[in-house]
Amino acid sequence: MYDEIHIKNLEVFANHGVLPEETALGQKFLLSLTMYTDTRKAGKTDNLEDSTHYGWVSKFMTEFTKTHPCKLIEAAAEQLAEAVLLRYPLLKGVTLEIKKPWAPIGLPMETVAVKITRFWHRAYLGLGSNLGDKKAYLDQAVEALNKTPGCRVEKVSSYHVTAPYGGVEQDDFLNGCLALDTLLTPQELLERLHEIEAEAHRERTVRWGPRTLDLDILLYDDLVMETDDLILPHMEMHKREFVLKPLEEIAPNKRHPILKQTVTELAAALSEGR
Secondary structure, three states, X not given: OOEEEEEEEXXXXXXXXXXXXXXXXXXXXXXXXXXXXXXXXXXXXXXXXXXXXXXXXXXXXXXXXXXOOOOOHHHHHHHHHHHXXXXXXXXXXXXXXXXXXXXXXXXXXXXXXXXXXXXXXXXXXXXXXXXXXXHHHHHHHHHHHHOOOOEEEEEEOOOEEEOOOOOOOOOOEEEEEEEEEEOOOHHHHHHHHHHHHHHOOOOOOOOOOOXXXXXXXXXXOOOOEEOOOOEEOOOOHHHOHHHHHHHHXXXXXXXXXXXXXXXXXXXXXHHHOO
């Protein structure tokens, strides 16, 4: 549970809209923001630096809304929520409502509004390479993720030389793990990982075969999900020493959301079961 700071019905005159008169003349919007954070330290120290100043946030939202016109208020809300989260590092998440009181629909109506909630999420990724300059490929992946909008690499393990997995004859792998704070959904993150793999000329020809770069989502918060192309948590992570060993360096006490064991416990169980 987080503490909350509220900004309610901040009036901003901006040029969002689909119709020409909306973009040319502009109209009034009302912005309401709930900031999810921890106010404990600020409450104890009475120090502004330990808080997220609602006045500064209000000024930032006003300027951003005026200078980033969108056709849809859905897009305006998405962009503004992300901008606020990127700008103010003490925030864990926000709920943003944008009201459009002058919506031109020709019917009696008080307001149209879009309300969204967005949070930072913690993902743990596995990295691997066994072709070319392996370390360079892993380093490039870390850098590419850190430069991805809405992503912050928080921790990176050391790299480990490991034998190939899956029975295909090939060179040893260099493996590692990283902790990533992200605003991307799991599917969006997966698509970004595939882009980074493609930039490293990754070819998906042989299952468990050699590759320049292999990026896997191991955990995403405590989410349990299954789609056609993504299963969380990673279904084989608890069986792989080359995953658990580097992951234990950066998240020893992280619990597997299904098995309910910590990474350290999973690693120990795997070692004992050999």
